């Protein structure tokens with residue numbers, strides 16, 4: 663509903679959302695970030711190895727050549743970084759965490775990985791996800807059948823899939839002529 667309020671303010675209901683509108687849709691951007699934080703499509707990143715010996719401040723010694731797995735899911739729910747880490751609160755990216763981005767140097771938010779092997783498709787992915795979500799929420803009201811809350815349980819695996827199918831009812835919210843092309 664808050665994204666739809668933002669869409670009403672910046673776009674209105676007489677035209678479709680355009681790619682150039684996205685920079686003004688700061689709450690929508692925060693929703694995408696919060697979604698990537700709580701439900702990273704790659705919850706663990708594999709196939710990495712330490713190039714040099716290193717010792718973490720907490721005492722762990724990692725010899726060069728050790729194969730490493732990055733637990734993105736855990737990093738994104740670290741209570742030392744995120745207040746109410748398991749709650750969906752997009753507003754945190756407009757207040758307490760407004761400077762945190764998927765390219766931040768402090769590694770709090772790493773849905774695309776980081777460093778030399780960071781996802782080269784990150785910018786494309788963000789543009790596509792933001793525009794698609796904006797168009798969807800601008801064009802339709804979305805509710806779950808019988809208004810039940812959505813089961814967000816995930817299934818185990820290298821990619822983050824819902825354990826149960828998502829069922830929603832879409833209702834148009836714009837003039838019919840805007841759906842013709």
Ligand code: HEM
Nearest residue numbers: 703704707773774775776778779780781782783784786787
């Ligand atoms: C929301 C969408 C996406 C997410 C969350 C995502 C996430 C990731 C992650 C976590 C990695 C591993 C990084 C690492 O090893 O440290 C990766 C690698 C990669 N991604 Fe994406 N990705 C997305 C979309 C895309 C798109 C749209 C493309 C291409 C157009 C793409 C191309 C690649 C490639 C080629 C690699 C391998 C890079 C390498 O090993 O050097 N990804 N991605």
